[in-house]
Amino acid sequence: MPATASVGGARPEPEEASPAPAPASTSASSCMGTRPEELTARLAAAGPGPAEGCGGAGAGGEEVEHERVRALREIKNQIIGNRTKKLLYLRLGAVPSVVAALAEPGASPAALVQAAAAAGSFACGVEDGARAVLAAGAVEHLTRLLAHPDEKVVDASARALRMIYQSRLAPKFDVNSGENMDFVLSLLDSENENVTELAAAIISHSCESSAEQLSLCSAGVPQKLVSLFGGSMNLRDACLGSVTAVIRNNRDVASRFASTDHGKGFRSVVGLIHDRSPHTRLLACLCLIALGHASPCHFQDKQIKTKLIMVLLELIEEPGHVGDEAPLALTTLIKDSFELQKQALTTNAVEKLSNHLLANPLETRRAVTIMLALSELCSKLEESRSQLMSVEVSALLLEALKHDWADIRIAACSCLKNISRSPKVLSGGRLSCDTVIGPLVQLLNDSSTSVQVAALGAICNIAVNLTPRKSVLLHSGVVSQLVHLSKSMDPMLRLKSVWALRNIMFLLSPKDKDFIVKELTLSTLSSLICDSEHFVQEQTLALVHNLVDGYVDSANYVIGEDGMVMDAIARQLINASAPGVCIQGMYVLANIAAGNELNKEAVMNVLLPHRADRIKPLFVVNFLQSKDKQLRVATLWCLLNLIYPKCEASSGRVVRLQNAGVIQQVKSMINDPCLDCKLRVRMVLEHCVDNADDCFM
């Protein structure tokens, strides 16, 4: 479909439109220097243009104009594709002169075409270039030139604007204003495909907020975009991308799009997942994935989802960008969906992806995206994990851990993290051997924080290992690394390293626990409990929770040393931080309360502080009144452990709790909506009766 050339028939070279007879650059360079400094100076000198003499541009004016066209063309040809040259011309200050040429009232079409092309190129790929072009006011001039009578000027301006709108620096087009919306709609109606493609680019660039998406939707833009699918391949691709941008994360717009005209637009997009062009197929898949995420109820067709998986798996075979991005699209599609991951597994996704990974070099973007897709496939399904472990992929993953590229190391860590969600793999001990642990621990020293975080994720999961092989991990030097990272400035590193320590601590022998506490020190532990981030506090308390499970002596870490750790815990509970922190804190107290008399008394002192002022209500009562059932359960467990077993001391504690109004609160919970709470409430009350027996009640 010849869109741009239909008006004029054949497409002459742009220079033919100018009075210049010389078509080739060789002659241009012979009579004019091509050095950037010279060209920039010449261009600046050529302004302010031939129209200065008003109306009749004499022979001199023509020559000046001719000179200017040649300078612009030469600059354009030097900078297109060439980052270094763009930066050089930027330094020389050429951009304002180039953009000024667009503003010339009497500029020839040839000059406008060259200037527009040069301005567009400056905006492409170099941020400073885009900034300079924007600052010089290019958008305004180019937009005005879209109405120029010469079709070639329109083409060049539309292309240049498209380049500019692809930069993130470009100002958003305020589609909430009616006038602007009319303008966008008029661009979409244009016969010129360069202009309609520009409209698509503006739409994609300008619909970040849901209000913008909504106004575009109300103006019927999605339907218009769909109607343009019948145009050329490039236009269709641009429109598909814009539809995706308009519906992304917007439930309202997505559901309107899916139901307008009995789902005609939706069906058009579905049709395109089988298009001849791989790029179109990918874009159609991305559009449907965005639709499904924005409005799940409008996209429940299982068959289409299965087709999407198959199409995306096929696209991985495509060369270039399409094949690189297809695994990412697959990842987004199956993310968090047990059902779709299962579906993907039945279409041999793991096998296909791993074969591809093995057959191609590792240092590619595709290898990274494939590993991320494999990682997602292993996030929920045991079968995917064992499939991935059964092939030579595990050797490849180990290689990837040591790769130069940070992205590859991150992707490999992510795979290992999700594979190690499998209890089967873990108890098989295949990941807790030196060959895996060694490189992972090494990555804790990585210069990239993202790699460190990814490696911590994998170590966290591998650490949940019930077998005796845990000692491999423990003595790999990992503990001192984790302790080091727990003091990092980066909260994510602190969180993940404490998390890993927590998992290592899980069901550990007293000797090994002591090893960790000695490395970590109680004072570090106390300061981590009072970390600035509540998610770090929560993990630290969970670590303490694992530390004090079962062995009575382990409670000494918390209540010993002047009760430094206990004080920190008490402070957090009294300050009633985030619910997660309180829950973990109460579990720690519950575990300590399961110990000997000394331990129980220490907990009592936290619950019922010896204070004269009782203005503030007790935190334990607040917790029992909490909306969070987990917090209520944790608190009830703590109380239960305090008044168990039946003995004189327990009776004393019951009395103290009764006097403080705690038991009263428990009694009021006899019909707690949470069954677990209800059961614990009854147990607490029964123990109270047992302990009190003949004393009271």
Place this chain on the structure above:
Amino acid sequence: MFLSRIVLRDLDSIDSPASMASSKKVVTRDEWERKLRDVKIRKEDMNRLVMNFLVTEGFVDAADKFRIESGTQPEIDLATITDRMEVKRAVQSGNVQEAIEKINDLNPTILDTNPQLYFHLQQQKLIELIRAGKINEALEFAQEELAPRGEENQTFLEEIEKTVALLVFEDVKNCPYGELLDVSQRLKTASEVNAAILTSQSHEKDPKLPSLLKMLKWTQNQLDEKAAYPRINDFTTAALEDPSI
């Protein structure tokens, strides 16, 4: 696509009786030709395939004649083919700068959005300088224009190293990277340019006919395992040859 589907359908019908006997099913020439006659292919579709080939490969005169004779409308404006062919010819004859300028006139976004193509054109330019024996110019060009591209991309760097290595050898034609000076290198670059321009014009970069031939060959290979039938061995004449039994 449709040709292969037809052949595959035939394959199905042959498949079932063959499975009963251990030897391959034999299809006589008469039977085969009768089956082929039963397959109706629209003349217009054939013509469109031919036109697609002429347009994609850039045979503008032939395409125009074919348009007049067969009444088949080309998928794109024939004038754009002339522009594209001029660029291609410029690369083929070693005038890389001219080709770059013509591409930029056709559509200034092509080389800005296709770094690999731009690099290959610059590399070709260096090769042409070396071929012409302009050693100083070549060195200067490699340093100023190509070296920055190598810093941006590892693959490019390796290719630059290979190209610059040409300068070291007295007898460049026979040096390890001599093939860079071969005509085939120009053709490779030219076809990359051709593909990029076609893509920018929303046209598929490969003609459909060659892939149909590939499918025919694949289908015959599949069929060979199940049946003996009159085969097309010479694709230039497409003559059916009797099966050897």
